[in-house]
Amino acid sequence: MRAFELHRDVDVTGISGTGVVAKGVEFASEGPVVIRWLGETPSTVIWGSIEDVYKINGHGGATRVVWVSDWDAVWASEVPVTGQEGVTQLYHNDWVSLRVIRKPEDGIDGYVYSHETRCAGRIVAILPFRDTANGHEFLIKSEVTPCWSLDPVLSAITGKYEGGDIEDDAVREMSEETGYTVARSDLIPLGRTYASKSADTLYSLFAVNLTGLEAGEAGGDGSRLEAESTAVWISESGLYAVRDPQVAAMYLRLHSFIYGWSEGPAVKLT
Secondary structure (H helix, E strand, O other): OOOEEEOOOOOOOOOOOOOEEEEEOOOOOOOOEEEEEEOOEEEEEEEEHHHHHHHHHHHHHHHEEEEEEEEEHOOOOOOEOOOOOOOEEEEEEOOOOOEEEHHHOEEEEEEEEEOHHHOOOOOEEEEEEEEOEEEEHHHEEEEEOOOOOOEEEEOOOEEEEOOOOOHHHHHHHHHHHHHOOOOOOHEEEEEEEEOOOOOOOEEEEEEEEOOOOOOOOOOOOOOOOHHHHEEEEEEHOOOOOOOOOHHHHHHHHHHHHHOOOOOOOOOOOO
């Protein structure tokens, strides 16, 4: 994999100007090649090979490919993130952004992290529970999470932030993913958490008591993975097999509030 710049000595089209007009990466000796055009309207193009780049963009020698060994040069077209001093965007699509923080005066010079574009960096997670003759049970999703496994795994009931009140997102996700109808007033707030030091996603956590309630039909969000997922009740001891850190955080906080380990809402499991 090699990085390069397109240096344009003569602007044949009168559009892109001269100098460094694009940056790119060749992933193998025979391609493919990804080019990021700079300027007021940046764009990204994929070519089959570096020869195709010369053929289409060389303009008879007016534009040259200059190979670079300094990968920082590839990201020199970083876009500043509005409202966040020292933070620029390296990559962006509808789902995720890759960002970097550079504040040398604070000892931070190149801290790269991900930002979930799809939900403005915010997610809601809910831990429903109920009281049974055999003790407390908790409602968990069994679903395929591709970056974890292509087989169903146990995880928290979660949903993305839609732009309004996060409590409304929690109520919606309960209906879509479990079929249970709850009101905002039923939600027990459990605070907020992060999941990783490599991402800025902020989770708003809630619990809800479903003792005595019956589930209706889960509406889903229209995706195949959610349609094939199920909500399952598991015992308190069964929670230890769940690898999703948000489940552990919600369980610990719910119990800390119940038993008075920390300040929080007055919560009873029964």
